[in-house]
Structures are given as C-alpha cells and as structure tokens.
Amino acid sequence: MMSDRIQNVAGACAVGALAAHLVSTVLQNTPDSYNQDLRIFTGGWTVPGWRFFAPNPGVQNVHLLVREVASEGAAPTPWRDVTPEVPHGWKQVLWNPASRGPKALFDAMQQLSVMCANQAEFAWVTQSLPYQLVFSASRAAVANDSKALQFLLMNVFPSAPPDQRMKPILTSEWIPLRSPVRAGGAVR
Template structure:
C-alpha cells in the first residue's frame, strides 16, 4: 500500500506545478481583449499578481510625432526644415546598447508633455509655454543638440504629427515656436 502513496516531495512538486499552472492560466485569461471577465480584476485590482501584457491598449499609437527645426541666416532667409530624429534602420546591437536613445526619449517625453499642455488649454498664450521646462528642453536641444549652418543667427522648432508611412495624409502642425537666437 505504501507504494501507491505519494512521497512528500511529490506532493510539494504537485502543489508548485498546480500553483504555477493556475497562475499562468489566470494570466492568459486576463489578456482576453473584450474584458468581459471582471472577476480577475476584483481578485487582483492593482495588477500585482496577474500581469497585463497589452502594453499599448486600450489606446494604441496611430500617429508618429516629429520634431523639426530650421535656422534663419544672416540675410533673413530660412533654411529648409530638418527632422531631429529621422527614421533610421536599427542595428541588432542596439537591442543591448543604444545610448543615443536616451536623448531621443527625453525629447519625445518633452514633446508629449507640450502636446498634453496644449490640449488641456491650461496656458492661454504661447509666451506662457515658453517659460516651461519642457519648452526649454526642446529649445536647448534645437539650439545646442543639432548642427547649424555657418552664419545662422536664430533657430525655430516645430512639432508635427503624421500617420507614419501613410503618405496620402499631410502632416498636422501641432506647435510652431518663435525664432530664438543662437549662441
């Protein structure tokens, strides 16, 4: 009869497999796209035990945001707009090491904050926005973080939104800065 009785190690292994299997199954069920199963949200309201893998849901990104700049030369003419972060082919090594991504992330976060402030209508005038930290971050990047032609006196930046690869839709201008002197 003792041969049919499981050992203590087998019982512990079975308990661990049951626990982890139940956790995995509940995590998979929680990813159900229509969100009809509310019981799991009640069990883990803060999402500590059951992860949520829908990183961009429920509002996935459908637009690309761009930061462009141009310079005013000594004769008053303006250079063509240049994109600060043009789309480039990423290298496999950049999965592990891509230090330039930090500057890009700071600038993109500042752009997102400017857009949020503009949408909220908190500030009534462009001049009010020019004294915010996020505006100064973008101005500093456009002034010091980009190449300027010899003889450039002032610079200006632009925030635009596009639909990405869909070229039939024209980009939407979200914000145009004033011209600022270059050092």
C-alpha cells in the same frame, strides 16, 4: 523513495501554481468587455493587470523639424527633420543605453503635444521644461554661427491617407541665438 515523491508533488504544485498564474494573467488582460474580476478566484493573490498601450495606443510619430537664419536679413533655411534615430536590433533588447536621450526628447515632445491639445496658453508652454528641452535639442542641431532658429513639432500618422498623414502640433517663435555653442553643447 519518500523524498522523491515529496519532490515530485512539490514540483507539480509549483508548475500548477505557475500555470494558474499565467492563465489568470492572460484572462485578466483581455479587453474589458470580456474581463472578469478574477480576484474572487485567487484568494488574495494579486494578478497583474497590464495595459501596455491601452486604452490609447500610439498611432502617430512625433518629429522635430528645425530651420535657421544664418545672418541678419537672410532667408530661413528649409525645414529639416532632426528627430534622433534610435537603432533597433536584437542587442537593444538587452542593453541600449543610447535610448535614454532620444526617449527623454520624445517624452518632452509628447508632453508639448498634450499641452497643445489641451489649449495651453503659448506663453505658459514656452516656459515649460519640455519646451526648454526641445529648444536645447534644436539648438544642438543648427550651425554654430546661426543667428536665430525656429522649431516645429509634427505628428505623422503612417497609416492615414497620404493627404492626412501630417499634422503640425507646435511651431515655436523665432528664437534669437546670442552666442555660439561650445564643444560641450552649453550656450555661453
């Protein structure tokens, strides 16, 4: 009898502590104008302060466009979007190993966007690891016998008016391609 009472009290305390933690977490993550410092009420217990996308939520998509020259003196091909598609479905919430490659490319394109927004010198940008990663992704998207390629990073603002939806971020120089890509993707 006494052990049932102790279990009930312990269960009620656990549920109460969990409820207090959840409520304080929600209150801690309200906008700053409503946010109160809850540390004085929690007795040293850390309350998570998640700001997922704040204060600058993503409002644009970055696209990678590529064009190439097939032979000396030939006209370049039209720009084409080679941004990897990432499948979205209920299974991807639990297991999505295919998202790592596109995420790495997206992060590199975002870093190049930041560099350009901060007026980084073009010579410095072309020596950066993000630039090299985007070049490698571009190289993998063109024909094996192409002589040169150029890539363009484009911000697309889906919610903007139609005439303001696209804004170029970075256009590479024409990059000569010395040798074809092997089956494994490495340049010889």
